Amino acid sequence: MKIDLIAGARPNFVKIAAILHAIKNSDKKFDYRLIHTGQHYDHNMSGSFFSDLNIPLPDITLESGSGTQARQTASIMTGYEDLVSKKRPDLCLVVGDVNSSMACAITAKKSNIKVAHVEAGIRSGDLSMPEEINRILIDSISDYFFTTSRKATDFLLNTGKSKEQVFFVGNTMIDTLRRFEADFKKPEVWDTLNLKNTQYLVLTLHRPNNVDEVSNLVKILHIIGDNSRGLPIIFPVHPRTAKILNSQKLSLKNVFFTAPLSYLEFNYLVKNSKMVITDSGGITEETTVLGIPCITLRNSTERPETVSIGTNELIGTDSENIPEYLDKLFEARWKTGGIPELWDGKSGIRILEELSRL
Numbered sequence: 001m002k003i004d005l006i007a008g009a010r011p012n013f014v015k016i017a018a019i020l021h022a023i024k025n026s027d028k029k030f031d032y033r034l035i036h037t038g039q040h041y042d043h044n045m046s047g048s049f050f051s052d053l054n055i056p057l058p059d060i061t062l063e064s065g066s067g068t069q070a071r072q073t074a075s076i077m078t079g080y081e082d083l084v085s086k087k088r089p090d091l092c093l094v095v096g097d098v099n100s101s102m103a104c105a106i107t108a109k110k111s112n113i114k115v116a117h118v119e120a121g122i123r124s125g126d127l128s129m130p131e132e133i134n135r136i137l138i139d140s141i142s143d144y145f146f147t148t149s150r151k152a153t154d155f156l157l158n159t160g161k162s163k164e165q166v167f168f169v170g171n172t173m174i175d176t177l178r179r180f181e182a183d184f185k186k187p188e189v190w191d192t193l194n195l196k197n198t199q200y201l202v203l204t205l206h207r208p209n210n211v212d213e214v215s216n217l218v219k220i221l222h223i224i225g226d227n228s229r230g231l232p233i234i235f236p237v238h239p240r241t242a243k244i245l246n247s248q249k250l251s252l253k254n255v256f257f258t259a260p261l262s263y264l265e266f267n268y269l270v271k272n273s274k275m276v277i278t279d280s281g282g283i284t285e286e287t288t289v290l291g292i293p294c295i296t297l298r299n300s301t302e303r304p305e306t307v308s309i310g311t312n313e314l315i316g317t318d319s320e321n322i323p324e325y326l327d328k329l330f331e332a333r334w335k336t337g338g339i340p341e342l343w344d345g346k347s348g349i350r351i352l353e354e355l356s357r358l
Contacts, residue, residue: 001030001031001090001091001355001358002031002032002088002089002090002091003030003031003032003033003089003090003091003092003093003355004032004033004035004084004089004091004092004093004104004108005019005020005032005033005034005035005093006035006037006080006092006093006094006095006100006101006104007034007035007036007037007058007095007100008036008037008038008064008076008098008099008100008101009096009098009099009100010049011095011096011098011173011282012095012096012098012100012101013049013050013053013055013263014049014053014172014173014176014177014263014282015095015096015118015119015172015173015176016034016055016095016172017049017053017054017055017172017175017176017179018172018173018175018176018179018347018348019093019095019118019172019348019351019352020034020055020056020348021054021055021175021179021348022175022348022349022351022352023352026349026352028352028356030352030355033059033060033089034055034056034057034058034059034060035058035059035060035061035062035080035083035104036058036060036061036062037061037062037064037076037079037080037100037103037104038061038062038063038064038065048262048263049262049263052180052262052263052264053176053180053263060083062075062076062079062080062083063079064076064079064100069099069130072099073099073102073103076099076100076103076104076107077103077104077106077107080103080104080107080108081107081111084107084108084111084113085111088111088113089108089113090113090114091113091114091115091116091355092104092105092107092108092113092114092115092116093115093116093118094115094116094117094118094138095117095118095119095172096118096119097119097122097131097132097134097135097138098131098134099130099134101117101134101138102133102134102137102138105117105137105138105141105142106137106141109141114143114144115138115141115142115143115144116142116143116144116145116146116355117138117139117142117144117145117146118146118172118351119146119147119148119171119172120138120139120142120145120146120147120152120156120166121139121145121147121149121151121152121153121155121156121166122135122147122148122149122152122302122303123135123136123155123302124281124298124300124301124302125300126298126299126300128209129207131281131302132302135302139156139159143165144165144166144167144354144358145161145165145166145167146167146169146347146350146351146354147166147167147168147169148169148170148171148303148340148342148343148347149168149305149340149341150168150341151304151305152168153166153168167350167351167354168342169342169347169350169351169354170341170342170343170344170346170347170350171285171340171342171343171347172347172348172351173282173285173286174285174286174289174343174344174345174347175345175346175347175348177267177286177289177290178289178345179345180263180264180267181267181271183264184264184265184267184268184271185264185265185268186265186268187258187261187262187265187266187268187269189234189256189258189269190268190269193232193234193256195232195234195272197272198272198273198274199231199232199274200231200232200233200234200273200274201224201228201231201232201233201234201273201274201275201276201277202233202234202235202236202269202270202273202275202276202277202278203224203233203234203235203255203276203277203278204235204236204238204276204277204278204279204280204283205217205220205235205238205241205278205279205297206238206241206279206280207279207298209317210279210297210317211238211241211244212244214244214247214248216319217241217244217245218248218250219319220297220319220322221235221250221252221255222252223319223320223322223323224255224277224322224326225252225253225254225255227322227323227326227327228254228326229326229330230254231254231274232254232255232256233254233255233256233277234256234258234269234273235255235256235257235258236258236259236260236261236266236269237257237258237259237260238260239260242257245257267286267290270283270286270287270290270292271290271292273292274293274329275292275293275294275295275326275329276292276293276294276295277294277295277297277322278294278295278296278297279296279297279298281301281302281303284296284301284303284306284310284312285303285306285310285343287306287310287311287312288305288306288309288310288311288312288337288339288340288343289310289339289343291311291337292311293311293313293329293334294306294310294311294312294313295312295313295315295322295325295326296312296313296314296315297315297316297317297319297322298314298316298317299314299316299317300314301314305340306340309337309338309339309340310337310338310339310340311334311335311337312337313325313335
């Protein structure tokens with residue numbers, strides 16, 4: 001079977017790494033090409049992942065770059081269409097819910113190439129999120145579905161997919177997390193600020209309803225800073241958010257901005273933090289497995305198991321809710337989380353087993 005493995009944005013590389021390592025250690029032969037769409041082109045957003053995660057450089061880079069949703073999607077689609085017209089795979093495997101995955105899935109399907117979706121069946125119910133639209137589109141046309149939870153599996157079966165198409169394999173993000181946990185490394189900011197274990201918080205924000213309105217973003221930062229009991233807050237700033245913050249003259253005594261960190265550096269910060277505050281879905285999976293308290297500044301989540309089983313609390317987008325949960329943290333009233341089923345570091349192996357059978 002000839003397989004195209006599609007990656008383009010930071011979360012993609014973490015997920016695809018699990019499959020690449022499983023292929024490397026498999027006694028079965030897989031003919032694949034790794035395609036980097038170029039959706040993330042900043043070194044720390046994608047380039048460093050190849051060395052950090054010990055995965056091969058892409059066989060092909062489409063160099064789509066940035067742009068509006070439509071322009072970026074169109075660039076990826078035309079680039080991938082040219083590629084498959086010259087050399088067709090038997091299967092296009094996409095991971096997650098970014099534009100790269102959606103664009104290549106649609107292009108492959110229109111070229112009569114079968115599509116497999118890793119991390120299929122998850123839903124937030126929030127159509128204001130571009131990722132939610134991408135999930136719906138990818139799942140509506142895919143031929144095979146690899147899920148991270150029984151809830152996602154049941155959702156797909158209840159929407160008409162057959163048992164022969166849907167495979168509950170666990171979470172490839174966790175494969176990569178566990179594989180490289182011993183290799184996490186201190187970022188420069190650790191020594192610069194003289195950070196201590198569990199004596200700081202990590203913050204990540206990038207969703208439009210949190211960062212597009214400058215006054216709202218500034219309010220969030222002030223509320224977190226004012227209620228963190230003097231602990232430093234480390235904020236690796238997404239390029240999207242950096243553009244907004246650079247236009248402001250902020251006075252925040254204990255909020256420290258850094259450039260995007262590599263995978264190994266960022267997860268070193270997460271693993272040793274007291275808490276993570278985020279609007280990212282993937283980070284809530286990692287904090288759940290690492291046992292780190294997490295606050296999610298969103299009204300819904302496509303990863304409900306991080307709340308029902310894990311260490312995550314979904315508190316909405318009203319920043320006035322933040323102090324209550326920080327009080328719970330500092331008063332040692334945070335819940336004890338568990339690890340969801342099959343988040344055991346073997347998801348990539350299970351995916352290959354199913355692909356071999358197919």
